[in-house]
Amino acid sequence: MIPLEFTITKKGKGLARMGRIETPHGAIETPAFVVVGTKATVKALTPEQVKELGTQVVLGNTYHLYLEPGDELVRDAGGLGKFMHWDGPTMTDSGGFQVFSLGAGFGRGNTKFEATVAPEGGEEQERLATIDEEGVSFRSHKDGSSHRFTPEKSMEIQHNLAADMFFAFDECTLPTAPREYQVEAMERTHRWAQRSLAHHKKFEAGLPAEAERRQALFGIVQGGRFSDLREQSARTIGKMAFAGFGIGGSFSKEDLGDTLALVNKILPEEKPRHLLGIGEPEDLFLGIQNGCDMFDCVLPTRLGRNGTLYTARGKINITNAKYVRDFSPIDEDCGCYTCTNFTRAYVAHLFRAKEMLAATLASTHNLYFIVHLVDDIRQAILEDQFDDVRARFLAAYRANN
């Protein structure tokens, strides 16, 4: 059986498209926002709550699940979805991002975006990961124990995790890395992509013909902030026999859209494209109009837990003093569980009282907001209203920010 079937149902303006991905665990209407559940749980939410707010797909993480509770345990539990009681489609990240966050990006000041990287004059911290041609050696952030990932190892772990879609092992670079290093890292990522693919093919060849569980492997385009490298990476990765493609690495905020357009014009049209780790509402519009089909991002849940909530009129920090006696919902126009049943004052109280329900209500709302925003954009493509919907959304969203 084919692991994944992608159908484009409608093309919009520019590179925008609406489609449908069939997986062994159900269909995904695209564009879609993938909800992040790193350690086989969407933090603060039960799978029923995750489903209820409109989630189509959940993403788990290779690095975290390998360390805890161990990928073999997840395999023995029946795979990621079964283990966490999520019966819909799943995907796993390859651990490539941790090569970045534990290595070059070590410390909290460094992100994937050029604009948000602080000059940071602090002393060098000891990195937890070092890269060589074969793979990455790293120490666990939990207990300091030593481990090693190679493309082959990442494939094996992800086979055990058994998500419907998974990613080739790659290297995510710092936005501040010099061009010379970006070239080196990109070429290494290409070789790792080839090795990931070869290892996966070998694994598939060993499966019984009627095996139900087939996983779709996605290759990852890198290239940092350099358009010619992005182009080169898209050509190289795009030619490989992946079921879909991820676009990863560092970006500069200003030309995110241009970079995506460049890459997506090159990637095969008939395969789904996932923009890794993005993003904010503005980024989602940008990604969709430039040809991306799926997105995942920790922001809705992380911001939620930290008290920042999305509203149609921009983000608010619910812990601000001005919300203590605000008896209106977080967002007047929101249909989520939190907004239909609770006030800003109540959510503010939960945060101030450090009650666990704060994280649940905030995550519910933020995920609902983002998931439904992408749903609305999908609908807009169908109705040829993309530009209007975007203009209207951004005008209101930016009004107070």
Place this chain on the structure above:
RNA sequence: GCGCCGGUCGUAUAGUGGCAAUUACAUGAGACUGUAAAUCUCACGGCCUUUGGCCUUCGGUGGUUCGAGUCCACCCCGGCGCA
């Protein structure tokens, strides 16, 4: 009445001659993009020409000292013990 101990930034504390004064919590604000994140950063007496300066602060009033939250005297308040 006598003796002992104690009164420091909203609260709890550190500080026994150089201090606008420690730490925690609380408070105020900010950050967060393939989750080392229910985390992190900053502010928290006032003012200014803000890698510095000035003023006002450690129960009250006086005193000793170049200099007092710190030492002394008395007073006020609280706790404990003895009457």
